[in-house]
Amino acid sequence: MNLKSFLLGACSAVALCGFANAETLTIATVNNGDMIRMQGLTSEFTKANPDIQVEWVTLEENVLRERVTTDIAASGGQYDIVTIGNYEVPIWAKQQWLLPLDGLGDAYDIDDLLPAIRGGLSVDGKLYAAPFYGESAMIMYRKDLFEKAGLQMPDSPTWEFIGEAARKITDRNADIAGICLRGKAGWGENMAFVSALTNSFGGRWFDESWKPQFDQPEWKASLQFYADLMKDAGPSGASSNGFNENLTLFQQGKCGMWIDATVAASFVSNPKDSTVADKVGFALFPNKEGVANHGNWLWSWNLAIPASSQKAEAAQKFIAWATSKEYTDLVASKEGWANVPPGTRTSLYNNEEYKKAAAFAVPTLAAMDAADITKPTIKPVPYTGGQFVAIPEFQALGTTVGQLFSAVIAGQSSVDDALTAAQATATRDMTRAGYIK
Structure with a gap:
């Protein structure tokens, strides 16, 4: 009897059976600090979603762009989620290389995204990537x-x-x-x-x-x-x-x-x-x-799903978690408000706790507004x-x-x-x- 059969036959614990049948998402991302922090908090996601496991491919910026571009243009299917910029999103969406994000859930509050950021990630009114952080x-x-x-x-x-x-x-x-x-x-x-x-x-x-x-x-x-x-x-x-x-x-x-x-x-x-x-x-x-x-420039690092992925439903669950207001609260609870991902949501810049903790909050928003x-x-x-x-x-x-x-x-x-x-x-x-x- 192989291990999987043994687990399925013997386990009564939901978590164990869930792990045995878990779907694995492969995520390609850049080796920037906010992404490294997200990887460290991934257990919070998998704890709440025991049927989904996450495998990270973390690369230097130039290498990430080269590998992701090569794979997605060839429909290689190596990655279920890719970290890309607002340069790639509209171009790749028009090439039908990305799936629209239409399953983020009612609680996601898409209208809270900063208009300039959301606009740069949308084509024909559809969102093709969710912003993890934005910057000028x-x-x-x-x-x-x-x-x-x-x-x-x-x-x-x-x-x-x-x-x-x-x-x-x-x-x-x-x-x-x-x-x-x-x-x-x-x-x-x-x-x-x-x-x-x-x-x-x-x-x-x-x-x-x-x-x-x-x-x-x-x-x-x-x-x-x-x-x-x-x-x-x-x-x-x-x-x-x-x-x-x-x-x-x-x-x-x-x-x-x-x-x-x-x-x-x-x-x-x-x-x-x-x-x-x-x-x-x-x-x-x-x-x-x-x-x-x-x-001033305007940039965002975003999470998107290649059209070649066979795990779109699970991928959207992860993206909804990683770019949500709840994720921001999670980082704040563990690292402090000054260390939450910036530049994506209006609510963050209306948050007095954030503005008090982050001396750079007002200059950041001013720079983004000036772009x-x-x-x-x-x-x-x-x-x-x-x-x-x-x-x-x-x-x-x-x-x-x-x-x-x-x-x-x-x-x-x-x-x-x-x-x-x-x-x-x-x-x-x-x-x-x-x-x-």
Whole structure:
């Protein structure tokens, strides 16, 4: 007699029999802090749903995107739930690669989702992914280092101020970089920051005829500013640093400023993880002097079900749990209100306990409210998206351009050479794809 037959024949306990027949969900996710915390709380879900077990595949951001994209495009069926961004959701939904989330339950309160977030995850009125957390971008800075240098962060800082301040608070002898910025190549790594930076300089990826704009002065100014700043005030090895690497540096007290996703605020403010938790201030994403655009991005990490999954009902149960108000309450009870996933629900920002515990709550919501993905820059564009361009070709093109720009930060290429190569590559790819007539 095999083990399963023995269990089915001998067990009288519901939980044991349920486990023997449990359906296993395979979930692919990114190795960010909020997702790691969710994995640690999964037993709360399986306890309430003994007929469902969960297997996690946790990957670095670039690797996750590559594997999930390959699998879902080929209907490979490796994953029952995937963690994807608001870039992929509408594109993949239109390709019929995702299942609509029509079984989240009456208690889910879909109307509580922030309108901008919900809208980015819906196609023809149907929700195709549920947001686990949402974010924009902002400045996180060391108030003690600013005070020591005689600096005060403006309410609306310019890049000119940020550059001067970063160089002033850099202390190579103490291993403190004045500023940490993404340098790791990837459309969602360094290009998320560089695209937002260039938007705030008045630049754009394409003009109204889809002609690439890397040969325009705004790109030259923004990339040169970025390269010079990383050389003068950035950490060593900056070309290899993405979100998680810079988070670690900031938590260890090795960055005077960090400009990145608002979701990082809870991690830099948590005394259990951050040596500078009581010294952190927050400010709006900068703009270039004379350009009325702060370049705020709008992003969400979301849970979606590939059309190839055979376990859609169980998958929707998990998604409903992981993105619910009840999950937020669960995290708050175990980790404190400051550590709940931000940026998805209106009710969270009406919660006085949250606003009292999280000094970054109001700046985060302000940054998200300031983001307009329909008008990412001051010039007209034929696309939507703040730190990305919402077309299928952007994933490959953005990563290629990201590699060119990462090489600049590594000292392996000049700004001019990188921009020339980016212009040629983008023109070729957009012509092949039929955008340029």
